Amino acid sequence: xxxxxxxxxxxxxxxxxxxxxRKIREINKRYEKSSIKMTPAVRISLxxxxxxxxxxxxxxxxxxxxxxx
Amino acid sequence: MNSFARIYYxxxxxxxxxxxxxxxxxxxxxxxxxxxxxxxxxxxxxTGAKYGYGLIWFLVLLLPVAYYVQEMTVRLGAVTKRxxxxxxxxxxxxFWGWFSLLDLALTDWLTLVTEFIGxxxxxxxxxxxxxxxxxxxxxxxxxxxxxxxxxxxxxxALVFAALNLIYIPGAFIxxxxxxxxxxxxxxxxxxxxxxxxxFFFLMANIGTTIxxxxxxxxxxxxxxxxxxxxxxxxxxxxxxxxxxxxIMVATFIIVVTGTVLRGVQIESAAQAAIKLMGINKYLGTFxxxxxxxxxxxxxxxxxxxxxxxxxxxxxxxHSLNYKIREAPWFYGAYLLAILTAGSVVLIPGAPLVLITLxxxxxxxxxxxxxxxxxxxxxxxxxxxxxxxxxxxxNTITTMIVVVIIILxxxxxxxxxxxxxxx
Amino acid sequence: MTAIQKRKAGQTYFxxxxxxxxxxxxxKKIGKLKDIVIEETGKIxxxxxxxxxxxxxxxxxxIPWDKVRSLSNKEIIVDIESVNQxxxxxxxxxILLADHILDKKVLDTEGREVDVVYDVKLIMRYGKMYVSxxxxxWHGLLRRMGLRRLSDFIYNMTEKSYEETIxxxxxxxxxxxxxxxxxxxxxxxLKEKLADMPPVDxxxxxxxxxxxxxxxxxNQLETEHASDTLxxxxxxxxxxxxxxxxxxxxxQLLNEMTVGQAADVLSVLxxxxxxxxxxxxxxxxxxxxxxxxxxQEENILNYVTEDIIKLPPDMTADQAQEDFxxxxxAKDVVMYLxxxxxxxxxxxxxxxxxxxxxxxxALLEDIMNDNVVSLNPNSTLKEAYETFVRxxxxxxxxxxxxxxxxxxxxYRDVVNxxxxxxx
Numbered sequence: 001x002x003x004x005x006x007x008x009x010x011x012x013x014x015x016x017x018x019x020x021x022r023k024i025r026e027i028n029k030r031y032e033k034s035s036i037k038m039t040p041a042v043r044i045s046l047x048x049x050x051x052x053x054x055x056x057x058x059x060x061x062x063x064x065x066x067x068x069x
Numbered sequence: 070m071n072s073f074a075r076i077y078y079x080x081x082x083x084x085x086x087x088x089x090x091x092x093x094x095x096x097x098x099x100x101x102x103x104x105x106x107x108x109x110x111x112x113x114x115x116t117g118a119k120y121g122y123g124l125i126w127f128l129v130l131l132l133p134v135a136y137y138v139q140e141m142t143v144r145l146g147a148v149t150k151r152x153x154x155x156x157x158x159x160x161x162x163x164f165w166g167w168f169s170l171l172d173l174a175l176t177d178w179l180t181l182v183t184e185f186i187g188x189x190x191x192x193x194x195x196x197x198x199x200x201x202x203x204x205x206x207x208x209x210x211x212x213x214x215x216x217x218x219x220x221x222x223x224x225x226a227l228v229f230a231a232l233n234l235i236y237i238p239g240a241f242i243x244x245x246x247x248x249x250x251x252x253x254x255x256x257x258x259x260x261x262x263x264x265x266x267x268f269f270f271l272m273a274n275i276g277t278t279i280x281x282x283x284x285x286x287x288x289x290x291x292x293x294x295x296x297x298x299x300x301x302x303x304x305x306x307x308x309x310x311x312x313x314x315x316i317m318v319a320t321f322i323i324v325v326t327g328t329v330l331r332g333v334q335i336e337s338a339a340q341a342a343i344k345l346m347g348i349n350k351y352l353g354t355f356x357x358x359x360x361x362x363x364x365x366x367x368x369x370x371x372x373x374x375x376x377x378x379x380x381x382x383x384x385x386x387h388s389l390n391y392k393i394r395e396a397p398w399f400y401g402a403y404l405l406a407i408l409t410a411g412s413v414v415l416i417p418g419a420p421l422v423l424i425t426l427x428x429x430x431x432x433x434x435x436x437x438x439x440x441x442x443x444x445x446x447x448x449x450x451x452x453x454x455x456x457x458x459x460x461x462x463n464t465i466t467t468m469i470v471v472v473i474i475i476l477x478x479x480x481x482x483x484x485x486x487x488x489x490x491x
Numbered sequence: 492m493t494a495i496q497k498r499k500a501g502q503t504y505f506x507x508x509x510x511x512x513x514x515x516x517x518x519k520k521i522g523k524l525k526d527i528v529i530e531e532t533g534k535i536x537x538x539x540x541x542x543x544x545x546x547x548x549x550x551x552x553x554i555p556w557d558k559v560r561s562l563s564n565k566e567i568i569v570d571i572e573s574v575n576q577x578x579x580x581x582x583x584x585x586i587l588l589a590d591h592i593l594d595k596k597v598l599d600t601e602g603r604e605v606d607v608v609y610d611v612k613l614i615m616r617y618g619k620m621y622v623s624x625x626x627x628x629w630h631g632l633l634r635r636m637g638l639r640r641l642s643d644f645i646y647n648m649t650e651k652s653y654e655e656t657i658x659x660x661x662x663x664x665x666x667x668x669x670x671x672x673x674x675x676x677x678x679x680x681l682k683e684k685l686a687d688m689p690p691v692d693x694x695x696x697x698x699x700x701x702x703x704x705x706x707x708x709x710n711q712l713e714t715e716h717a718s719d720t721l722x723x724x725x726x727x728x729x730x731x732x733x734x735x736x737x738x739x740x741x742x743q744l745l746n747e748m749t750v751g752q753a754a755d756v757l758s759v760l761x762x763x764x765x766x767x768x769x770x771x772x773x774x775x776x777x778x779x780x781x782x783x784x785x786x787q788e789e790n791i792l793n794y795v796t797e798d799i800i801k802l803p804p805d806m807t808a809d810q811a812q813e814d815f816x817x818x819x820x821a822k823d824v825v826m827y828l829x830x831x832x833x834x835x836x837x838x839x840x841x842x843x844x845x846x847x848x849x850x851x852x853a854l855l856e857d858i859m860n861d862n863v864v865s866l867n868p869n870s871t872l873k874e875a876y877e878t879f880v881r882x883x884x885x886x887x888x889x890x891x892x893x894x895x896x897x898x899x900x901x902y903r904d905v906v907n908x909x910x911x912x913x914x
Binding site: 071073074077078081082085086089218219220221223224 | 547548549594596606607609627629632635636671672
Binding site for chain 2: 032041053
């Protein structure tokens with residue numbers, strides 16, 4: 001009985017996460033195509049944001065590493 | 070037309086303007102005054118204590134900055150009828166969407182923690198134990214949203230926003246010299262020269278004036294209020310009034326601490342309030358009450374900003390006009406944010422100072438993206454039509470965004486590596 | 492406003508007094524009256540919807556006028572199936588009385604600012620609500636400032652009508668793009684010039700208005716001006732107007748006129764009404780008027796002449812021309828030739844000028860005008876006079892029921908008579 005319960009529980013947890021992942025995949029699919037027109041300005045801005053993000057990640061990682069040391 | 074008729078005509082026009090403004094106003098005033106959150110109050114108090122009236126001019130410069138950024142969210146929300154998170158997903162795809170959403174959730178949660186720190190600190194001046202503060206605040210915040218109407222929520226929030234103006238009479242208690250304020254504060258200059266210290270303070274003030282959650286919050290609030298294209302003009306006025314209020318409050322806090330606590334090192338607003346308590350009981354009380362109110366106002370807005378954003382993206386019912394049963398996930402996220410953030414403050418030995426510091430850094434990771442997306446979205450003629458940015462708006466907002474990105478990045482870096490600029 | 496007018500005009504409301512009235516659906520209060528949507532259809536705008544504001548930020552209701560069951564300054568009862576289905580905004584370009592009209596400037600025809608729309612008067616008639624007047628009097632200003640008692644007091648002291656309350660008919664069609672702060676209310680006439688307008692023009696305006704407005708505006712005119720205007724108004728309108736006016740006022744107006752003019756005006760009224768009014772006029776004048784009225788009712792037969800030219804239809808034009816001097820001898824009326832059959836039945840009329848222009852061989856029946864304006868033996872002098880004025884003939888034939896010509900009444904005789912009793 002209790003074993004059965006446990007199975008159900010873990011199944012439930014699995015199902016819960018599966019459901020969430022499905023939801024996330026669904027969202028990804030829904031917004032797959034970016035609707036904004038890719039003008040040069042948009043392209044450049046997005047490129048800049050990517051580089052900026054990488055820069056910040058590098059800085060944070062560096063800080064973390066120095067902290068840990 | 071005789072002069073009586075003329076006077077009456079103008080009186081009715083003004084009265085009508087005010088009434089219409091009061092009906093439409095809300096998101097703008099709330100977001101701007103919530104911007105003076107616990108962290109903001111601390112920043113202003115510290116600025117005043119360190120430089121006296123010397124940096125008031127800089128705050129006045131921040132007024133158009135806040136206005137122009139937030140004004141864009143009004144148009145975006147009223148025209149597209151959807152929040153900022155959803156707009157980013159839709160326009161720029163899942164990568165930027167998830168990045169913005171997760172970053173927002175994290176920033177908001179951390180900021181929420183700082184609000185709780187502010188509130189508990191403020192009320193502990195009146196010997197209220199932190200746990201009491203947090204429970205009462207959580208209950209009030211829940212009651213505010215559970216009544217199931219955006220309208221009611223907004224009116225309550227406006228009351229708390231109005232309470233934020235308590236600093237204005239507070240400043241008059243101490244009879245500051247107006248001519249001194251004008252002489253020292255009105256002319257742009259850098260007291261003690263442009264060094265690392267003052268740079269840090271300038272950037273801190275910018276950081277409290279423009280925060281990523283404000284963009285998400287106001288856009289969602291505009292949508293939830295159901296504002297239409299025709300309301301844009303009023304909502305702009307609302308936003309402008311809000312930015313006037315927020316700068317006024319900031320200025321008056323600086324005047325208070327600049328007059329009374331000149332030269333005192335201030336670590337937090339609560340500490341400033343305690344010090345003021347010793348000088349003038351009412352002044353200290355005002356500052357403490359104001360600090361609590363600021364934290365509370367910040368908390369209700371920030372937690373909502375996250376809930377709205379998550380609700381939009383996941384396609385849950387996400388409006389304050391829903392009852393709890395109709396939008397369980399929306400209210401669930403709201404409650405979860407409040408409870409977890411509140412509990413963290415209660416954990417003994419939690420790294421609260423680190424969190425406060427971390428907030429600014431995390432905010433900087435999101436702010437540039439949110440601002441750039443805002444400008445790009447506002448230039449999308451397909452969705453914005455005639456409400457898209459004009460050339461003038463593009464020029465000024467681009468300038469603002471570039472300056473903010475540079476300064477906030479420097480701020481974040483200097484916060485991470487204090488030795489770098491020394 | 493006198494009691495008589497109030498009764499005639501139906502229930503009236505001031506916009507500022509009904510705004511804020513509680514709106515009920517059955518027993519349940521659903522909100523407050525916030526605004527009224529009007530449409531400019533005919534001469535005066537009609538109320539199409541009421542806008543009901545609701546508490547707690549619930550969307551306003553747009554309720555069609557025909558759902559309104561009762562209306563007073565305190566409460567409005569509506570009858571709708573459910574509240575939610577009436578949530579809505581007025582259509583683009585709709586005119587909101589409180590938001591778009593009230594407190595706007597009133598401009599005259601030359602664009603000068605006259606005053607402010609302090610209030611709008613509404614009138615309920617046969618279950619429909621109309622916008623009847625615009626109030627830009629200082630009484631309106633006082634009432635808006637919460638000094639209604641003071642306004643009433645002064646009003647009662649001076650016993651003057653709300654002279655600056657003006658009928659909606661004097662308002663230009665409202666401009667498009669009227670908004671909360673945009674647009675003004677423009678007058679069709681210069682208010683102060685209404686008094687200076689020639690009575691004929693005032694009469695023209697009055698004729699265009701509907702009854703209640705006409706009475707209201709007419710009451711605003713000064714006695715002398717009103718008297719002159721009254722003369723110029725079309726008899727049908729005159730009759731309706733006089734019936735609605737206070738008899739004392741009519742008597743006053745008649746006193747301003749010559750007895751001939753007065754008789755003219757009174758003659759449009761039913762006899763008993765005319766008699767009532769005559770009693771209020773001073774004795775001498777009344778007598779004279781009475782005499783004229785009686786003369787006017789005199790039968791035309793006394794003035795008819797039978798000495799006219801009667802010719803058969805098959806006569807040729809040259810024959811008629813040739814013998815004309817012979818026919819015309821000792822006749823009273825020679826400018827018209829009356830074409831009759833063997834039994835004196837009137838077939839047509841020929842103007843002498845047309846006979847002279849006609850082809851020699853043409854038959855009279857070809858050139859005659861067979862659409863004859865005629866009078867009957869029962870017609871009165873007054874009717875004859877009116878017919879002359881209308882058609883500018885110089886003589887009109889009198890025919891009996893079988894179209895048999897009895898004679899002709901010449902214009903000069905009627906005119907002579909008119910002179911006799913008019914002056």
